[in-house]
Amino acid sequence: MRTLFLNTKDLPDFLNNLSKEYSVYVPSKIKGKGLPCDFGFKLPTHDYLWEKLSAVKKEDLAFNDYRSIESLRAFFTRSKEKLVLSDNENKIAVFGVKACDLFCLKIQDFVFSGGEIKDPFYERRRASALLISGDCLSFKEACFCLALEINPYPGEGFDLNFSVLENGFVVDVGSDKGEEAIKASAALFAPATSQALAQREEKRNALARNLSGHLERHKIPSKDVLQEIVKAGYESDIWQAEAEKCVECGACNFVCGTCHCFLLAEDRFGNAHERVRLWDCCSYANFARVAGGANPLKLRYQRVRNRYLKKFDFFPENFAISACAGCGRCIEACPAKIDIRSVLRKLNEEKSLSAR
Ligand code: SF4
Ligand code: SF4
Incomplete structure (x- = not known):
């Protein structure tokens, strides 16, 4: 992997050069929501949303400290789309992708292009997209990547990765596509020095230490026992207690970068009907209903449980992650306020108690 250095002042020029070939999306800063925090954690005061580079003022161009509000998923499968392959789709470059986003794409890749039958919409968009990731500089109260053994800085799956230093970025080139993407800006890049790499290492370790301290208080069970505790808790009352709070809005599914279920339906466009694909949601009452009305996930607690079984049992069993x-x-x-960390913690506590 080639490792280069880019001065902070040259970032806009690099992104502008990219925009000659790609529709470039960059993180734009929006005001934070003032959510209540556990354990006195001080919430960052801003969030990020991806915007088209052309819509962001040069002075507002930000390197995102942590992941954006939405996941990468919508770039590759739309929440609702006609099933017609178009030759007019732009190639996209997404700047500010984080390690958790890249991990989520492994799941999407497995679902949409990992089997014999591949999804042509997904494959085409994925193959032409340029992913420019970045190390996290901070984290949100809700972040718990490290508990799942995912570092808050990318190690694989990117075309280019940016690590912020005082006056610029260490840039890892992770693929041929990444090499191609920097060709037009070659004069802006220099080889990274060993001091720059050492500084990066220090910053990465400091952030991982802080995040690890934050997670200790949440007592999230270790990654290697998650499948076991979710399976052992199959008959637990915890599902019913969580289901009593759930209002079936579907937000947990739609923001999740690994969720991928979809529906095929007919929709009306003028005087014609066309086939569309829509994101589906396992919290919805009719999610598993089949023709004839049978519904194996009829009760809400079954659907709440199903979400955890899918993530922590089905996938490890069939895909080893x-x-x-x-x-x-x-x-x-x-x-x-259903919190996946506390559900896992409660399941773990219940399992430990029953083993006594
Ligand atoms: S668990 Fe999901 S569907 Fe239920 S209320 Fe929370 S976000 Fe909405
Ligand atoms: S289940 Fe929640 S924490 Fe896990 S990837 Fe999905 S949105 Fe993120």
Whole structure:
């Protein structure tokens, strides 16, 4: 992997050069929501949303400290789309992707292009997209990537990765596509010095230490026991207690970068009907209903449980990884304050008690 250095002042020029070939999306800062925090954690005062580079003023161009509000998923499968392959889709470059986002894409890749039958919409968009990731500089109260053994800085899956230093970025080139993307800006890049790499290492270790301290208080069970505790808790009353709070809004599904279920339906466009694909949601009462009316997930507690079984049992069993990146988006989005970390903790405590 080639490692380069880019001065902070040259970032806009690099992104502008990229925009000659790609529709470039960059994180834009928005005011934070003032959510209540556990354990006196001081919430960052801002969030990020991806915007088209052309819509962001040069002075507002930000390197995001942590992941954006939405996941990468919508870039590759739309929340609702006609099933017609178009040759007019722009190639996209997304700047500010984080390690949790890259992890989530492994799940999407497995679902949409990992089997014999591949999804042509997904494959085409994924193959042409340029992913420019970045180390996290901070974290949100809800972030728990490290508890799932995902570092808050990317190690794989990116085309380019940016690590922020005082006066610039260490840039890892992770793919041929990444090499191609910097060609037009070659004069802006220099080889990274060993001091720059040492500084980066220090920053990465300091952030991982802080995040690890934050997570200790949440007592999240270790990654290697998650499948076991979710299975052991199949008959637990915890599901019913969580289901009583859930209002079936679907927010936890729609913000999640690993969720991928979809519906095929007909929709009306003028005088014609066309086939559309829509994101589906396992919290919805009719999610599992089949023709004839049978519904194996009829009760809400069954659907709440199903979400955990899918992420922590089905995926490890069939793909050897959990379908959760610890991004915490579902925690922030849930109006009922259902927190995946505390559900896992309660299941673990219950299992330990029953073993006594
Ligand atoms: S389940 Fe929640 S924490 Fe895990 S990847 Fe999905 S949104 Fe993030
Ligand atoms: S976000 Fe919360 S209330 Fe909404 S469906 Fe998910 S668990 Fe239920």
